[in-house]
Amino acid sequence: MITSVIFDLDGVIVFTDKFHYIAWKKIADELGIYFDETLNNRLRGVSRMDCLEILLENYTGRALSDGEKIALATRKNDYYRELLAGMTPGDVSDSVRDTLSELRRRGYLISIGSSSKNAKFILEKVKLADAFDAISDGNNIDNSKPNPEVFVKAANYLNQPCNRCLVVEDAEAGINAGKAAGMATVAIGDAATSHIADHDITQISDLLGILL
Numbered sequence: 001m002i003t004s005v006i007f008d009l010d011g012v013i014v015f016t017d018k019f020h021y022i023a024w025k026k027i028a029d030e031l032g033i034y035f036d037e038t039l040n041n042r043l044r045g046v047s048r049m050d051c052l053e054i055l056l057e058n059y060t061g062r063a064l065s066d067g068e069k070i071a072l073a074t075r076k077n078d079y080y081r082e083l084l085a086g087m088t089p090g091d092v093s094d095s096v097r098d099t100l101s102e103l104r105r106r107g108y109l110i111s112i113g114s115s116s117k118n119a120k121f122i123l124e125k126v127k128l129a130d131a132f133d134a135i136s137d138g139n140n141i142d143n144s145k146p147n148p149e150v151f152v153k154a155a156n157y158l159n160q161p162c163n164r165c166l167v168v169e170d171a172e173a174g175i176n177a178g179k180a181a182g183m184a185t186v187a188i189g190d191a192a193t194s195h196i197a198d199h200d201i202t203q204i205s206d207l208l209g210i211l212l
Contacts, residue, residue, distance in 0.1 A: 001164060002108070002164055002166045002184060002211060003108065003109060003165075004108060004110070004111065004155065004158050004160045004165045004166070005103055005108050005165070005167075005207070006111045006113040006151055006154045006155070006165055006167050006178075007110065007111070007132075007167075007168045008045070008114055008168060008170060008174050009112050009116055010114065010116060011044065011170035011171065011188075011189055012170050012189075012204070013128070014092060016083075016084065016087075016122065017040070017044070019080055019083040020043065020080060022083060023076050023077075023079035023080040024051065024076060025040075026076070027052075027055065027076045031056075031059055031061065032060075032061070033056070033058045034058055035055065035058075039054075039055075039058075041190075044171045045115055045144070045146075045169075045171035045173040046144055046145070046173065047115050047138060048073045048076070048077060048117065048138070049069070049070075050144055051073075051076075052069055052073045052076070077117070080118070081118065081121070084121060084122060085125070087126055091125075092126045092128060093204075095205050096204050097131075099205050099207055099208060100128075100131050102208055103207070103208075109133045109158045109160060110132050110133055111133055111135065111136060111158055112134070112135045112136065112137065113136050113151045113153075113154040113167065114136070114137045114138065115137070115138045115144040116138050119139075120135060120137065123135070133157075133158055134158050135154075136151070136153040136154035136157060137150070140153055141153060144173075145173040145174050145176070145177040146172075146173040146174075146176035147177060148180040148181035151167055151177055151178055152181050155181070155183075162181050162182045162183050163182050165181075165183045165184070166184040166185070166186060166211070167181070167183050167185050167186065168186045168188060168204075169185065169187060169191055170189035170190055170191050171190065171191055172190075172196065174191065175187055175196055175197045176196070178197075179196075184198050184199075185198050186198065186199045186200075186210065187201070188200075188202070
């Protein structure tokens, strides 16, 4: 019996992939690294430092110290937050807002489970900060997806057992994290094409047909 729904943020509730791409592209250009949208797809659902390591796979310059890597990741986040600052409530679709409201009306607990350290900032910008019963994000985890930590902590915050939680994700890493946590999974977007989740949907409102 599902009692709680845990949503990934980027690509499910809001769409900030383009901002991530622009910010990482700036870092890549500064380092003389080739970077395109195909490579950017590898970064989805991955922690900031792990993203940097993926980016640096194509780096041919001198060895970078840990401090320099942290500085690069911080600069990328500064670029990203500058772009996020322009977000408004209009960046969340009516379908997302209506689906969240209907799930609440039906008695489900809802949470965010995101590797992003900017989750709360984004939710505030789009006026969804109070829409969730809990937020588990990159600020309270040590391991990014496909490690299940972010979802397990979301379940703990909701005071719900993992086997009563359903994860909604747009990345394979997130689906695998949900499965590793022992949760039911729903794939949307790119993740739906892999057919590894318990359910595949084409739009967020399709959830309402699964969670009756």
